[in-house]
Amino acid sequence: MSYELLKIKRCTKKMSLMTYMEIRPFQLPDKFAVIRLWEECGLIRPWNDPNKDIERKLSVQPDLFLVGLVEQELVATVMAGYEGHRGWINYLAVAPDYQRKGLGRAMMVQVERRLREAGCPKINLLVRSENNQVIEFYKHLGYIVDDVISLGKRLER
């Protein structure tokens, strides 16, 4: 098979998976699959209880917590919020077997559309400085590195 044909086949496969993924707001029965996905993607931190994170999100803009399904398998998530000034993105994840097929971009396109519709003028997000792969991913989507440092204060003990 010629290189060009192979490229077209790969591209068609990527496109069909992207159009095939159903993206919808999180529903409670998704919870275990979501937490498993976050574990697989290395997003769980000892200081963040995923159950509590999900519970809190369901009480604040739950429509900005999206999941992506391919043939009913939960393969992607993204959690966003808008506080009236900036939009924020957390828990963007695509299952390892489905990465580099356009699904991460598809999740971001959906959530950006929802934030834009809510009147949000700019999105901020935090990535660990050593996580070059994810920084590259966001750069591909038009994000630029802001010259800021991130500060935080925990309100919950």
Ligand SMILES: CC(C)(COP(=O)(O)OP(=O)(O)OC[C@H]1O[C@@H](n2cnc3c(N)ncnc32)[C@H](O)[C@@H]1OP(=O)(O)O)[C@@H](O)C(=O)NCCC(=O)NCCS
């Ligand atoms: C980050 C993540 C969501 C990306 O999802 P994905 O489905 O693999 O990304 P996509 O296939 O949609 O890639 C979109 C674009 O980014 C590029 N890209 C993705 N990963 C990349 C990488 N590691 N290096 C360079 N470019 C990358 C792709 O080439 C693609 O570019 P194109 O559309 O111009 O061809 C996924 O890698 C992931 O779940 N990682 C683990 C969890 C994580 O770290 N989340 C972020 C927390 S801040």
